[in-house]
Amino acid sequence: MSRPLILVTNDDGYSSKGIEILNNVASNFGDTIIVAPNSEKSGKAHGITLYDPIGLKKIDNQNQLIYSVDGTPVDCVKIAINSLLDKKPKLILSGINHGLNVGRSILYSGTVSAASESIMIGIPSIAFSLQKSEEMDFTNVDIILEKLIKNALDEDFPNDVVWNVNIPKTVNEKINGIKLTKQGKSNFNEIYHKRKDPRNNTYFWVDGAIESIEEDLDVDEVAIRNGYVSITPLSFELTSQKYLENNQSKGFFDFEK
Amino acid sequence: MSRPLILVTNDDGYSSKGIEILNNVASNFGDTIIVAPNSEKSGKAHGITLYDPIGLKKIDNQNQLIYSVDGTPVDCVKIAINSLLDKKPKLILSGINHGLNVGRSILYSGTVSAASESIMIGIPSIAFSLQKSEEMDFTNVDIILEKLIKNALDEDFPNDVVWNVNIPKTVNEKINGIKLTKQGKSNFNEIYHKRKDPRNNTYFWVDGAIESIEEDLDVDEVAIRNGYVSITPLSFELTSQKYLENNQSKGFFDFEK
Numbered sequence: 001m002s003r004p005l006i007l008v009t010n011d012d013g014y015s016s017k018g019i020e021i022l023n024n025v026a027s028n029f030g031d032t033i034i035v036a037p038n039s040e041k042s043g044k045a046h047g048i049t050l051y052d053p054i055g056l057k058k059i060d061n062q063n064q065l066i067y068s069v070d071g072t073p074v075d076c077v078k079i080a081i082n083s084l085l086d087k088k089p090k091l092i093l094s095g096i097n098h099g100l101n102v103g104r105s106i107l108y109s110g111t112v113s114a115a116s117e118s119i120m121i122g123i124p125s126i127a128f129s130l131q132k133s134e135e136m137d138f139t140n141v142d143i144i145l146e147k148l149i150k151n152a153l154d155e156d157f158p159n160d161v162v163w164n165v166n167i168p169k170t171v172n173e174k175i176n177g178i179k180l181t182k183q184g185k186s187n188f189n190e191i192y193h194k195r196k197d198p199r200n201n202t203y204f205w206v207d208g209a210i211e212s213i214e215e216d217l218d219v220d221e222v223a224i225r226n227g228y229v230s231i232t233p234l235s236f237e238l239t240s241q242k243y244l245e246n247n248q249s250k251g252f253f254d255f256e257k
Numbered sequence: 258m259s260r261p262l263i264l265v266t267n268d269d270g271y272s273s274k275g276i277e278i279l280n281n282v283a284s285n286f287g288d289t290i291i292v293a294p295n296s297e298k299s300g301k302a303h304g305i306t307l308y309d310p311i312g313l314k315k316i317d318n319q320n321q322l323i324y325s326v327d328g329t330p331v332d333c334v335k336i337a338i339n340s341l342l343d344k345k346p347k348l349i350l351s352g353i354n355h356g357l358n359v360g361r362s363i364l365y366s367g368t369v370s371a372a373s374e375s376i377m378i379g380i381p382s383i384a385f386s387l388q389k390s391e392e393m394d395f396t397n398v399d400i401i402l403e404k405l406i407k408n409a410l411d412e413d414f415p416n417d418v419v420w421n422v423n424i425p426k427t428v429n430e431k432i433n434g435i436k437l438t439k440q441g442k443s444n445f446n447e448i449y450h451k452r453k454d455p456r457n458n459t460y461f462w463v464d465g466a467i468e469s470i471e472e473d474l475d476v477d478e479v480a481i482r483n484g485y486v487s488i489t490p491l492s493f494e495l496t497s498q499k500y501l502e503n504n505q506s507k508g509f510f511d512f513e514k
Binding site for chain 1 (some may be wrong): 303306335336378439444458491
């Protein structure tokens with residue numbers, strides 16, 4: 001039996017530690033190709049590059065096919081599928097992000113967006129993130145990844161939801177298990193530092209931290225805090241069915257000019 | 258009674274025709290402030306600027322308070338709320354985008370993302386887009402905007418869904434009405450043009466067009482094609498409830514290391 005093709009990407013750049021570990025584990029299950037940004041692209045969300053040329057470089061590496069893209073994580077998936085791969089990959093893996101992607105800040109995440117782009121073209125996908133610590137410690141992360149990637153290669157793995165996987169930093173010592181969770185409402189609480197440049201122009205630096213407002217153990221961020229690996233199934237069909245049902249019959253929408 | 262504060266933004270830049278018309282109509286209902294990108298930021302999605310300083314300029318204009326931000330549409334909303342406004346606006350309006358934001362390509366849209374950022378902080382929001390034509394013709398668009406903005410200032414207007422409003426280019430002659438719609442599955446069908454620079458480095462330009470695969474009149478893109486203004490209520494709570502219900506009891510998630 002031929003080995004499945006697995007596309008590996010991220011938003012921290014092709015040379016990050018996280019993508020190296022993800023690719024090492026994925027290589028146990030299939031033929032991998034890395035197509036990832038040339039540098040840190042955190043916060044790029046589902047952005048695409050429309051008005052600039054997108055540079056592509058093949059990285060010199062004897063053991064692994066790696067392409068570096070001067071663009072966003074979503075650009076990487078699109079260019080891989082449209083121009084680099086001979087066949088459709090069986091699975092697209094994104095990460096391992098250096099830092100959590102939980103709560104509302106998921107919307108800003110390039111790691112998750114590479115995965116949502118994948119399911120939009122019908123390819124199953126997982127986004128992996130490891131909780132930040134002073135020195136990112138990836139000990140034991142491979143054990144979690146092995147279990148999840150093996151499962152994702154099963155025929156019944158969904159291609160219409162993204163598995164958003166977040167791993168607590170305690171994984172280097174122990175974890176309490178894996179939890180299927182909901183996206184929480186916790187948000188990134190920004191502080192904008194206002195400064196002046198030498199020519200007296202105003203500019204800002206953004207800073208801040210996740211504001212924890214959740215308590216239920218089935219919420220992504222709370223599961224992590226309690227030492228669980230969190231898996232949130234995300235759908236990108238955005239229509240609010242509830243709003244449609246409650247408002248469909250309102251006269252307002254029958255307006256004729 | 259004091260007039261409500263309305264924040265106006267977009268992704269085409271503060272000097273675009275679309276935002277001027279949107280702001281003109283909004284001014285009939287409240288005190289407006291424009292905080293918008295300094296240039297075209299289409300395709301920036303929900304991106305935020307994490308690793309660069311974000312420049313801010315007050316634009317010299319006697320009749321209207323305008324700030325220009327060297328950042329994404331979401332940066333504009335965040336900086337306005339965090340640093341520029343004395344009080345929370347009653348409503349945040351985004352657009353009018355020069356071109357539709359329908360189907361799956363909503364995910365790439367800076368116009369829609371400024372609106373989704375707004376509901377994440379609990380402020381009602383509408384994203385407006387006008388179908389592209391060779392010369393963007395905004396005739397009669399103000400009539401539609403007036404009706405929708407007036408409605409959005411009602412106390413019962415939702416602050417947990419975005420109204421994604423798309424207006425057909427036929428509005429300059431006639432429209433057939435307003436339809437409450439669903440987000441379609443039509444996607445942007447990209448073509449990547451591969452080129453070489455003078456130093457033999459590979460780069461790509463992206464090009465393409467919306468691929469229409471929908472037929473039901475209650476789908477955003479089909480409503481537009483049939484001469485209706487399309488209003489899709491969008492929610493950004495991404496958890497797939499369906500997946501949770503179907504998989505919650507699976508042993509897989511009880512894994513103990």
